[in-house]
């Protein structure tokens with residue numbers, strides 16, 4: 001398949017890897033093959049504890065598989081050195097973690113700027129006037145406006161924002177570098193239904209404009225209607241096959257679609 005954004009091959013992952021441990025560690029994830037095309041939008045769901053966050057951490061190279069390979073945009077990120085992997089992530093991947101990882105005592109502008117700083121640092125082209133760069137500020141403002149944040153949000157400290165506003169700032173930070181891949185973990189949990197639909201429209205429109213591939217994790221299956229493909233991790237993850245999770249084997253699923 002051409003233009004793959006994500007190509008997962010025969011990976012397994014367990015959190016405990018100690019050879020000395022008398023207890024055999026069990027795998028959290030076992031995935032034989034999973035591919036996402038450039039620009040595709042995937043809704044990833046599954047029971048609590050099925051490994052969704054673990055998979056996102058593997059996809060962005062924060063965790064490395066015990067076996068197998070994860071190719072992003074044609075690059076095997078598991079084979080890169082730590083610094084090359086950090087560089088690749090900063091330049092190509094936007095990530096919104098469940099815990100958001102915003103820095104409370106910095107302004108929204110500075111939080112968003114951090115993503116640009118790291119991406120440029122790896123390109124060795126960061127200039128000291130980056131934060132004053134008009135283009136950067138305009139782009140940050142366009143993103144925060146589109147996401148329905150208040151006019152003065154860029155100058156406010158993160159600690160002065162509601163959780164729903166912080167979630168949208170985290171999205172703006174993840175999108176500021178126009179990443180080719182965007183990974184988001186439960187970004188709408190603090191939004192009410194109408195804010196959630198507006199947020200989804202903006203997020204997907206931005207991904208469309210930039211041809212960004214999106215992996216979006218949520219428990220809220222009503223959001224699945226916005227996506228090209230729905231993937232049940234209980235079905236994708238071979239660890240569950242043969243036992244409790246034979247259901248949804250046809251994933252990307254018709255049963256899910258019916259539930260829309």
Ligand SMILES: Nc1ncnc2c1ncn2[C@@H]1O[C@H](COP(=O)(O)OP(=O)(O)OP(=O)(O)O)[C@@H](O)[C@H]1O
Nearest residue numbers: 015016028046047048049050051052053054055219
């Ligand atoms: N740092 C860690 N060390 C050891 N085990 C972990 C760690 N993080 C997660 N786990 C375990 O890995 C499994 C998968 O966790 P993960 O957070 O990926 O699931 P999830 O599907 O994202 O869950 P949720 O929907 O509740 O956020 C769980 O059994 C969890 O207890």
